[in-house]
Amino acid sequence: MNQRPENRGAAIDLDTVSKAYGSFKALDAVSLHIKPGEFMTLLGPSGSGKTTTLNVIAGFTDATSGELLVGGKSVVGVPAHKRNIGVVFQHYALFPHMTVGRNVAYPLALRGVTGAERERRVRQALDMVKMADFAHRYPSELSGGQQQRVALARAIVFDPPLLLMDEPLGALDKKLREWLQLEIKRIHRELGTTFVYVTHDQEEALVLSDRIAVFNRGGIEQIGTGRELYDEPATLFVGKFIGDSTVLRGQAATSGDETALAISGQTVVTDKRLANGGRPVMLLRPEKLALAPRGAADAGRNRLAGRVGEAIYLGSGSKYEVVLADGSKAIVRSTLEAQSFAIGDEVDLLFAGRDVKLLADDDKADLTLT
Amino acid sequence: MSALEPTTPSASKRAGWAWRPFALTAPALLLLVAVLGYPLLTIVLRSLSEPQWGAQNYVWFFGTPVNLTVLQRTFVISAWVTAVCVICAYPYAYLMTAVGPRVRLALVLCVLIPFWVSGVVRTLSWVILLQDSGVINSLLRSAGFDGVRLIRTQTGVVIGMAQVLLPFMILPLYSVMRGIDLRLMRAAQSLGARPLRAFFTVYLPLSLPGVYAGAIIVFILALGFYITPALLGGPRSTMLSTLVQTQVLSLLQWGRGGAMGVVLLVTTFVLLALAAPVMRSRHREAGRR
Numbered sequence: 064m065n066q067r068p069e070n071r072g073a074a075i076d077l078d079t080v081s082k083a084y085g086s087f088k089a090l091d092a093v094s095l096h097i098k099p100g101e102f103m104t105l106l107g108p109s110g111s112g113k114t115t116t117l118n119v120i121a122g123f124t125d126a127t128s129g130e131l132l133v134g135g136k137s138v139v140g141v142p143a144h145k146r147n148i149g150v151v152f153q154h155y156a157l158f159p160h161m162t163v164g165r166n167v168a169y170p171l172a173l174r175g176v177t178g179a180e181r182e183r184r185v186r187q188a189l190d191m192v193k194m195a196d197f198a199h200r201y202p203s204e205l206s207g208g209q210q211q212r213v214a215l216a217r218a219i220v221f222d223p224p225l226l227l228m229d230e231p232l233g234a235l236d237k238k239l240r241e242w243l244q245l246e247i248k249r250i251h252r253e254l255g256t257t258f259v260y261v262t263h264d265q266e267e268a269l270v271l272s273d274r275i276a277v278f279n280r281g282g283i284e285q286i287g288t289g290r291e292l293y294d295e296p297a298t299l300f301v302g303k304f305i306g307d308s309t310v311l312r313g314q315a316a317t318s319g320d321e322t323a324l325a326i327s328g329q330t331v332v333t334d335k336r337l338a339n340g341g342r343p344v345m346l347l348r349p350e351k352l353a354l355a356p357r358g359a360a361d362a363g364r365n366r367l368a369g370r371v372g373e374a375i376y377l378g379s380g381s382k383y384e385v386v387l388a389d390g391s392k393a394i395v396r397s398t399l400e401a402q403s404f405a406i407g408d409e410v411d412l413l414f415a416g417r418d419v420k421l422l423a424d425d426d427k428a429d430l431t432l433t
Numbered sequence: 434m435s436a437l438e439p440t441t442p443s444a445s446k447r448a449g450w451a452w453r454p455f456a457l458t459a460p461a462l463l464l465l466v467a468v469l470g471y472p473l474l475t476i477v478l479r480s481l482s483e484p485q486w487g488a489q490n491y492v493w494f495f496g497t498p499v500n501l502t503v504l505q506r507t508f509v510i511s512a513w514v515t516a517v518c519v520i521c522a523y524p525y526a527y528l529m530t531a532v533g534p535r536v537r538l539a540l541v542l543c544v545l546i547p548f549w550v551s552g553v554v555r556t557l558s559w560v561i562l563l564q565d566s567g568v569i570n571s572l573l574r575s576a577g578f579d580g581v582r583l584i585r586t587q588t589g590v591v592i593g594m595a596q597v598l599l600p601f602m603i604l605p606l607y608s609v610m611r612g613i614d615l616r617l618m619r620a621a622q623s624l625g626a627r628p629l630r631a632f633f634t635v636y637l638p639l640s641l642p643g644v645y646a647g648a649i650i651v652f653i654l655a656l657g658f659y660i661t662p663a664l665l666g667g668p669r670s671t672m673l674s675t676l677v678q679t680q681v682l683s684l685l686q687w688g689r690g691g692a693m694g695v696v697l698l699v700t701t702f703v704l705l706a707l708a709a710p711v712m713r714s715r716h717r718e719a720g721r722r
Contacts, residue, residue, distance in 0.1 A: 123619055143622040144631075156620035160638045169634070170624035217624065 072100035072257035073134035073224035075120060080129030082115055089115045090126070091281040102251050102258045104268040106304070107278030113261045116278070117227050120259065122146045134224055149218030149256075153230040155210040157202040163189070163213050164198035170221040188220035189213075191250060208239045212246070219254060228260045232267065244270050265305050269293075277301050293348075299422045302346040309352065309393040311345040311367075312424065322421055327388035331365040333416040341423030349396035351418035354383060356402075357409040367412040369393065371404045385412055480691030490692035500676065504696065507673040508704075510590060510662070511655035517595040518602040518651045519644060526606035526643070530613075544600045552597060556664045559593040560584065563665065585667030593665045594658055601654060602647035609643025645712040649705065656701060673697055 075097035082090040090112045097103045105113035118124035119131065122143030131139055138146055157166050167185045176184065189195040192212040202210055211231055218226055228247075232240040248271060251258050262268055268275045269289040277284045277292065277300070285297040289305075296302035303310065311331065313324035322343055323332045337343045357368065372392065373384035381403060383395045393412055397403075404410060455462075480490050494500050529540050547555060562568045563583040570580040583589040613636060621631035659674040666672070673693060681690035 121623060123623075142627075143619070144625050144627050146623075147625065148623065150620070150623035152616065152620060154614070154616060156614070156616055158617060158621075158635055160635075169621070169626075173625040173630065221625065 071222075071224060071255040072098075074099045074132070075103075075225065075257065075259065076130070076132040076135075077116070077120075078130040078132075080116070080119060080126045080131060082112075082119060082124060083127045088281050090119070092129070093281075093283055095276055095283060095286065097257060097259065100255050100257055102248075102260065102271060102273045104260045104262060104272035104275045105278055106262060106265060106268040106275050108263055108304075110280075111278035112281040113263075113276075113278040114229060115281075117229050117259065117261050120225075121148055121150050121227050147221070147223050149221070149223040149226040151211070151214050151218045151226070151228040151231045153233045155202070155207070155214045157210055157214055157217070159202050161201075162198065163194065163200050163202070163205070166202070166213060167198075167217045167220050170217065174221060184220055188216040191219070191253065192216045192246070207235050208243060211235065211243065215247075215250070219250070219256070223256065225257045225259065226254075228258065230262055231260075233262075240267070241270075247271060269305075275305075277304060279304075296346065296420060296422065299344060299346065299425045302420060302422060307349045307394045307396075309347045309349070309395075311347070311387075311391070311393075313389075315343045317343075326367060329367055329388070331367065331414075331416075331419075333365075333419040333421055335416075335419065335421045337421055337423060339423070343421050344424045346420040346422055347393070347414055347418065349382065349394045351414055352393060352395040353401070353413045354385070354395055354397060354404060354410045355413055357411055359411070364413045364415055367393075369410055369412050371406050371408045371410055374404060374406050385410060387412070476691040476694055479687050480689075480695050483686075483688030483691075490688045491696070493689060494692050494696060500693070503671055503673055503676055504700070506587075506670070507656060507697070508700070510587060510594070510670070510672060511652050513587075513591045514594045514598060514655045515602075515648050515652045517591060518599055519648060521595065522599060522602035522606050522647065523640075523644070526603050526610050529603075529607045530610045544603050547596070548600050552660055553664075555597060556593055556661045559589070559596070559661075559665055563589050563592070584665060585670070587666070587670045590662045590666040590670045590672075593661045594655055597658075597661060598651045598654055601650045605646040605650065606640065606643040609646070610640050613639045642712075649708075653701060656697060 075095070077093055077095040079092040079094055080090055081088065081092050093112065093116060095103075095116075105116055107113045115124060119126045120133070122138065122141060122145075126139070130137060133146065133148070157163075158169065161169065164185055167188055168181055171181045171184060185198070186195060189198060192215050194209060194212050194216060197205065197209065197213070202213070205213065215231070231247075232243055235243065244267060247258075247260075260268075260271060272289060274286060274288055275292055276286045279300050285292060285301045287295075292301055292305045296305065299310070302308050311324060311326060313326035313331075316323045316325070317336055320336055321332055321334055322336050323330050324343070324345060331345065333345065354371075367387055369385040369387045371383055372386040375382040377396075380396060380398045380401075383397070383404060385393045385395055387393060395412070481488070483490070525540070525544075529537050532540070560567070564570070565580060565582065565584060567584070569583065573580055583592070617635050617639075618628075618631050621635045622628065626634060657674055658672060659678065662670060662672040663675055663678075666675075677690045677693045680686040680693065
């Protein structure tokens with residue numbers, strides 16, 4: 064922790080990394096470049112390959128093929144204990160027979176750091192996670208959040224250039240999780256270490272990350288900042304996984320630069336067209352949709368008839384689930400000033416053609432979130 | 434307990450409830466008093482009263498060198514048996530935690546089946562294996578080696594007793610090892626520990642409660658072993674139980690036999706008391722608070 068934060072992190076390069084278990088491909092030619100000091104989140108549903116990727120970087124799992132560079136050096140075949148990478152696990156993994164202080168001192172003892180220097184660094188790491196008063200406690204005497212902070216201190220005390228976190232907040236309740244997210248962000252800022260963070264929680268990914276890699280079925284769907292993923296999803300899967308979204312499917316017709324979808328006898332149009340073929344679907348964000356009483360809407364906008372299926376008051380506004388004529392559901396967020404509706408109201412769903420994301424349909428994108 | 438809870442009625446209720454566990458264990462307690470407490474008391478009394486009141490049996494015990502030699506040997510053999518059991522049981526119990534349920538069942542059966550065979554029969558099969566013209570020596574000779582003397586030696590006794598007592602070491606070890614989170618080993622490796630180091634700093638300390646539990650059971654059972662040392666041992670590997678048997682059944686010296694039993698019991702208590710601080714694991718107590 065003596066170096067300056069700017070040059071402490073290591074770059075990570077995965078080049079067509081694959082991992083197969085028999086005929087099942089857990090990872091299929093994944094390539095990912097992580098910049099030094101970056102906070103990169105691997106986001107995806109369970110079984111999407113994000114944890115396998117983390118385990119490959121940590122050295123717990125050997126890739127079947129591909130190249131992995133940490134700080135520019137290949138670590139393929141290097142055992143986990145020689146990689147000098149900090150890992151924080153979802154289940155804390157503190158040693159129950161050691162006090163907090165000895166847990167944090169453990170990696171230092173392995174590196175031959177002794178005496179006053181070891182004590183100083185243990186204290187410094189515990190200070191950073193605000194657990195210095197607990198050095199003489201045993202893990203079983205701490206709450207889940209406290210244990211995870213100790214685990215974090217233990218993973219950073221030996222100054223690794225890379226810190227891996229595998230759903231570290233997964234076992235904690237919401238309030239604690241939100242607070243610890245801010246703590247992790249602060250620690251990342253103070254350390255300047257490269258962080259690779261695995262989660263299935265898209266909100267958590269948006270809060271924490273510089274960039275997010277969205278995983279699905281053993282591959283990466285898209286890499287980008289939270290804003291890029293939300294505003295410009297490259298695939299239907301990303302559009303549905305990040306944020307709330309409404310997906311419209313129908314008979315597609317393309318003319319010139321326009322694409323029209325016929326949905327239950329009504330037609331909606333956008334001034335976009337799909338670049339590389341495929342069956343087009345429209346993806347709309349909740350704040351880009353508006354509701355009006357049936358038939359009262361102005362012309363010039365796309366209009367779909369529906370009925371309010373669910374109305375939720377959020378304080379800052381309202382959220383509606385609107386059931387369309389073809390049975391599909393749209394999610395609409397409206398501001399406080401907008402007219403409010405009740406369940407069962409017949410409404411028109413309105414949106415502008417330019418707010419539509421036109422994406423290729425993909426039956427793999429239908430996720431059941433657990 | 435919440436501060437809002439009315440304390441007086443619930444406290445009195447609890448006091449009433451507090452007796453229920455004792456009521457439920459009454460049959461076991463009565464049995465213990467009847468078959469353990471009473472005979473033990475009788476033995477202590479007889480060791481002090483036969484042939485007349487006084488400490489003469491203890492004076493005799495400690496004044497006869499052969500008794501002290503046998504007492505010491507009893508503890509040495511028991512310690513060896515315990516050590517052999519730890520060394521054999523540790524990898525076996527670990528294997529039981531590492532394999533799938535079917536193989537585990539097979540491993541458990543391998544432990545338990547000999548356990549269901551009578552101790553005398555098992556010991557007699559060891560005689561067949563260990564004797565000078567037995568299986569082991571025949572194999573050694575046909576392989577061109579000199580035979581080794583196993584029967585009626587301390588080594589033979591230790592081998593036989595360890596085999597009989599092995600389940601008592603494997604089962605407590607397995608139950609403790611099953612509870613060890615193997616992901617801790619992965620954590621240790623990520624922190625820089627090579628696998629062997631991770632084992633000695635994480636797995637081994639966490640498995641020690643099982644080692645202690647098994648070691649105490651095996652050691653105490655070994656101290657009182659009679660049949661196996663009697664059949665496999667010779668005059669130079671006599672254990673205290675054999676001496677007790679001689680005094681009581683051959684010489685009808687109940688007082689002396691009783692004194693030997695009391696000495697063995699007291700010595701065992703002293704040794705356990707000395708070992709207790711080592712076996713106490715603070716983190717487990719911390720967890721219970």
